[in-house]
Structure formats: structure tokens, C-alpha cells
Amino acid sequence: MNTTASTPLTDSYTSNRQVGDVFRDVPLTREHLKCCLALFFLLAIEAWEMMIIVYTAPLIAQDFALDAIAVGNLIGAMFIGMLLGALPWGNVAERIGRKKAILWSLVLYGMISLASAFAPDYISLYALRLLSGVAxxxxxxxxxxxxxxxxPVRHRGSLTVYLAxxxxxxMLLALGATVWLMPWGWRAIIVLSSLGSVWALVIAYWVPESPxxxxxxxxxxxxxxxIERLSRGAVQVPEDCQLRVDQTTQGRQRDLFTSPMLKISTLQIFVNFTFSWGYWGLQTWLPTLLQQRGLSLPQSYGFIALSAVCMIPGYMAASWLxxxxxxxxxxxxxxxxxxxxxYGFANSQSLEMLYLSNFALAFFSLGAWGVWGTWVSELYPTPLRTLGYGWAIFAQRLANILAPSLIGALVAYGASFNVTTTLINAFMLVSVLLVVFIPETEGEALR
Structure with a gap:
């Protein structure tokens, strides 16, 4: 990484230049490392918040005497909130900026999550988890x-997958907190989870607004x-040079569904739905499904922890490739x-095969999620980028709402392990077929 200022690159600048082209000149510096670290742990906080309700669900079910369908609905509450908030947050980010949107989201989530730890009954907890999802x-x-x-353009793909x-x-932090604080109950676990909002201070100081x-x-x-800060002085844009981004759209929601963005938006929405169904349908009910195969709840948590560890090399391999x-x-x-x-996981005949196939599933599915999260943003010009990603999250959360409830119903009515996991797996196969029609973006400047 470049850590010292070099001669400003001013000779090639004209009166107008696309920001994406400027980032072809920007070197990788310590400023990018700081941004990566800050946003990396922000993503970890997101994962923690989304998974903590899954891991504490058995404790909550015991406390409030809930059946499998009620637990599935509670897990889905946060996803309903996310569904409601996904599209508005895209508009907020385009109006007030990327950084401010992140900060507001983080602070609001912390406040609502903390309140949910003191919910007196199932209805109150459901409502607060829904609001937490909106935030x-x-x-x-x-x-x-x-x-x-x-x-920088040449590092964008690999570093964004690393971020993922x-x-x-x-997941590991959420699981560790659940096991550590289990003797004190689910409320203590949720209180600890809400403290992640303090990370807003790091975002405020380390991460600049998007140029x-x-x-x-x-x-x-x-x-x-x-740009000067990110390049540590290596790239200085003259004052008489006007920085430009794609202005062919006005940044409205309906622009996503008119030519030339209609095909892209339709494909990415369907991929997000099918892929998310396949992944979350399994993850949200994994502890219960594993108990069907004879593992105790603590053994199930250990199984999930090992699966999460296998995800990390999956991301690394996907980033390199x-x-x-x-x-x-x-x-x-x-x-x-x-x-x-x-398929191997669904048809495992031994505990050893169950472990091996699930670790392979974790490696490849999460590596794929890292690439997909990177790819979606690159499909849109700047005025539509967060709006398009809002629809991606909307589709994911729609699948998250439907999948836990349907899988919960299958579990409640005695569907076999094989039938349940095979249904989940079919959605991932559809994702592969849809991805074929999406254009490549590696090496291209953002518009």
C-alpha cells in the first residue's frame, strides 16, 4: 500500500472527469485499510443482530412458552422490519449521504434493540424486533x-469480498455471546447485542463520505x-476540474424498472430472493434440524460455530478468484x-457426512454471498446504486420472512429432515440459472 504522498496527478485532468476514472489513479493506502476495518466490524454487527434472535430462540420459546410456528414468526419479525425499511433507506442514503445513513441506522438500531431486551411479553418483543429490523x-x-x-478500481472486487x-x-460473536450469557437468560444476550451501536463513533471518525x-x-x-485523503495526497484533483458521475437517471425508484435498467433490476431481485431463501431457510432452522438428527442444543451450537469458521476461507478463496x-x-x-x-447435507447417512457436507455448504455458499454482495452495487450508476441495493435487500428479506415460517410449519407438522433440506436447496439451483444472464463488471469503473 502507498503510505507516502507522491507527485499529484494533475496533468491528465481536464475541465470534467468521471469520478470512476479518477479512482483508476488512486492507490491503495492506509486510509482504505481504516475504512475496511470500520466497515468490516459494522457488517459483523449486522450479522450479530440478525443471528442473535435465531440463537436465543430456544431460550425465548422456553420463557414465553412458544411453539415452533410462533418461534418462526418471531424470527421473521426482524425480517419484516427490514422489508419495510429497505426501500426507504435507499432514498435516505441518496438524500443525506451514505455515511449519515449508516450512522442513523446504527444508532437507531441500538436504541430499539436495547428496548427489546426488556419486553414483558411475546407481542411486545415481536413489535420491537420488527422496529429493530426497520432500523x-x-x-x-x-x-x-x-x-x-x-x-481503487483494480482492488474493488477483491476487497469488497473481504469485507463480506x-x-x-x-455469527461467531453472536454464538459466543449466547453460550457465554446463557445462564443469565436471553435478555442479557440482547442487551450486549445492542451495545454494537457504539461502533458509530468509529464510523464517524474513520470513514469519509462517498466522493x-x-x-x-x-x-x-x-x-x-x-479523494486526496483516500490517496494520501497521491491524487489531487484541480479546483477547475468538475467531478462527474452518471446523470442519465434522476435517481427515482421507478428509474430502476425502465430501460435500460429493467432487465438488471428484475434479474438481481429474483437472484436475491432465491439465493436468500436457500441460505436462510437452512440457517434459521439449523439448530432445530440438527436436533432432529440427534444433536443436543449445545452440540448444535458447536456445529454452527464450526460452520461459521469454514465460511472464512470461502470468502478468502472467492476474493482471490x-x-x-x-x-x-x-x-x-x-x-x-x-x-x-x-444435496449431500440433505441425504447424509452418517454424522461425519453431515459435518463434511455442511462445511462445504458453508464454504461455497458464503463465498458466493461475498461475490454477490459485491456485484449487485456495481450494476447500477451512482444515482441508483443504493436504491438498487435496497431492492436487493427487499427481495432477501421477503425470502427471509417466507422461508422461516414455511420451514417452521414443515417442522411443526413432522416433515422429514431430507424433505425440508431438499426444498431449501432447490432455491439455490434456480439462482445459478438466473446469474448466467447478468453482465460482468470486473475491472470496470463505477458510473
């Missing part, structure tokens, strides 16, 4: 788009200053491998 989804809508708008590896870290967004809203001086082979080839290969691993 936390703002981070999910913005984080990938924001990070990509801070990175914060997800299993958050793409700043250029779009006419804040030229600030955009130039951020996407920079060399492109998004499409890696995503198709990883989802296809996850489908095969899922």
Missing part, C-alpha cells in the same frame, strides 16, 4: 455501495478533499458447488 436494514442497504465508492467476511465473525455521492450533489470541494476470473464465473461455480453440498 438495522439501513446499514445493509448502504454498506457495500459506500465501501465500493471509496476503493465480517458476516461469519458476527461519488458528493460529486452528484454538487459538493465538489468535499469530493476532491475525500473474483479478481482473476470475474464475478460471474466465480458465483456460478460457488453456488453450483453449494447446491451439491446441500
Amino acid at each position: 438495522v436494514v439501513g446499514m445493509m442497504v448502504v454498506i457495500f455501495a459506500h465501501y465500493q465508492e471509496l476503493l 467476511s465480517g458476516w461469519p465473525i458476527g 461519488y455521492w458528493l460529486a452528484r450533489v454538487g459538493r465538489q470541494a468535499q469530493a476532491r478533499k475525500v 473474483t479478481h482473476r476470473l470475474g464475478r460471474k464465473k466465480v458465483l456460478i461455480a460457488f453456488i453450483s458447488a453449494a447446491v451439491l453440498a446441500g
